[in-house]
Amino acid sequence: MISMAAARAFSAVVEFGSFTTAAADLGISQPAVSERIRRIEMAVGGPVVSRPRIGCSVATALGRDLLTRVVTPMLDAEDNFRRMTAHGALETVQ
Numbered sequence: 001m002i003s004m005a006a007a008r009a010f011s012a013v014v015e016f017g018s019f020t021t022a023a024a025d026l027g028i029s030q031p032a033v034s035e036r037i038r039r040i041e042m043a044v045g046g047p048v049v050s051r052p053r054i055g056c057s058v059a060t061a062l063g064r065d066l067l068t069r070v071v072t073p074m075l076d077a078e079d080n081f082r083r084m085t086a087h088g089a090l091e092t093v094q
Contacts (some may be wrong), residue, residue, distance in 0.1 A: 028044030
């Protein structure tokens with residue numbers, strides 16, 4: 001299973017093409033981003049981003065598929081839930 005924190009880190013790495021920039025945007029350390037990506041790769045069984053010595057990190061084919069099928073829907077659901085609860089659209093049922 002992929003945590004929301006890992007999903008956010010992966011999305012940021014893909015968006016910015018950089019582990020360092022993703023970390024700065026998320027307000028966490030670069031090693032924390034690397035660890036989250038490593039956990040995703042362990043869960044899915046392969047690399048989800050390229051790691052060139054020079055240039056940008058880009059999603060691999062596996063990473064693009066993961067982003068489309070899993071990560072983006074997870075982040076969209078989280079965002080929708082936050083918006084609904086912020087506006088009182090969800091009531092607690094007891």
